Amino acid sequence: MTCLAHRERRLETPQDGPVPVEWRVHLEHCAECREWSLDLDAMLDGLRSVPVPDLPPGFESRLSHRLRAEADRIRRAPRTRARPILRMAQAAVAASLAALAWFAVKPSSPAGTCVRLDVAVAARVDLAGVETSVDLPGGLALARPDGSALQARGLRWAADLAAGRPQSWSVPLVAPGPGTWSVRMTTRHGSTSVYRIVEVRVGAGGELAVRWEKPVLRGAMGGLALGPANVSSHGG
């Protein structure tokens, strides 16, 4: 083994790891590497003993003030902080809306039937190493035109964004009847979104198209198209 190879191995040795035996043997015969080793050890000793500097006066108070201001900013604009989460949550809600609408437009739907939805959400967020989840502590509240409501509680939607894989989400809900429906979603950050289904179309091939709006913005927000393979219903 050459001097260069010995040195390379020594340089890769962890701080608290044993020095390679071959290196110690080599040092007994190589004056240049002994000198190199002394310099390296002096440098490593210096690194271990480098002092921690005092903070500039007022550092803590300035930081505390800035942290509180940042917390206020985040509270005032929760969407900015939770945008990736909400984007994914919107996809999940859209999927549940589609399931509800699918069921609502089926004339033969018996009351009490559960809808089970397994939709692969296509949204992908490029945030490596991020693992997140969306809690809906208020669940999905379905407001009927006559004022009555149904709720599905305890929904939790988790996503491993690092993997970037499509996600599945199951929503057991009691079947609604026909009419105009809205869905209220409450995230763990406390923000609430209300969606109203404005149009449902079923294509000749069984595909489903749903358009919804957010009443607070008085405008259509978007839509979703699903094939029949994405939505299934079963008795419950």
Add this chain to the structure above:
Amino acid sequence: MVGLAPLRDRWLVYRARRGDPDAFGRLVAPLHRRLYRAALVFVRDADEAEDLAQEALLKAFSSFWRFDPGAPLLPWLVAIVRNAARDRLRSRGREEALAPPIDADPLEHEAEVAHLPVPRRAPDGYDAVRRAEVRDRVVAHLSAIPEAFATAVLLHDVEGHSYEEIAEATQVPVGTVRSRIARGREALRARFLDDRELSEGVLRTRGGERR
């Protein structure tokens, strides 16, 4: 190495992830000085280092939901400081005047480092004086080597974090961390050697003038 004390810190992490600035402040307070030291490595200027450390802590606070509570906190914070420093330098167009960015090809530096000359003077051992000299110059020299190497050396040789912890915080494989530490150490050793040879040369010259 800084770990999170089991109960109190878990509660603080929980509160901080929910946007509680006081909880976050208590969590990071023991690390302020070491984070400030890291900032000094990346920007050199004391005032700018304070601003950089605080900016990084604000970023850490707003993205704290990304932090893995099972991992040590300091490497994660140092990685944010390094990225914030890099953003600053980029925005000023100063990269070319300073150390190469983290994305630079390490092999370029490998060749440079591997062929540094071996000292030809007689060994005289290393003593307290040499260690003190090295310690005094370490921050300056860390500032001068590529930031990817400086980050790895800082976190391992100064802060004592394992290769695995550094790999997780900096989002690179363990083998890359090992390589960066090796190259960073060699670059630092060479710089310290230059320092000493320069000072010895100056002393010799002064001695000759006196004669």
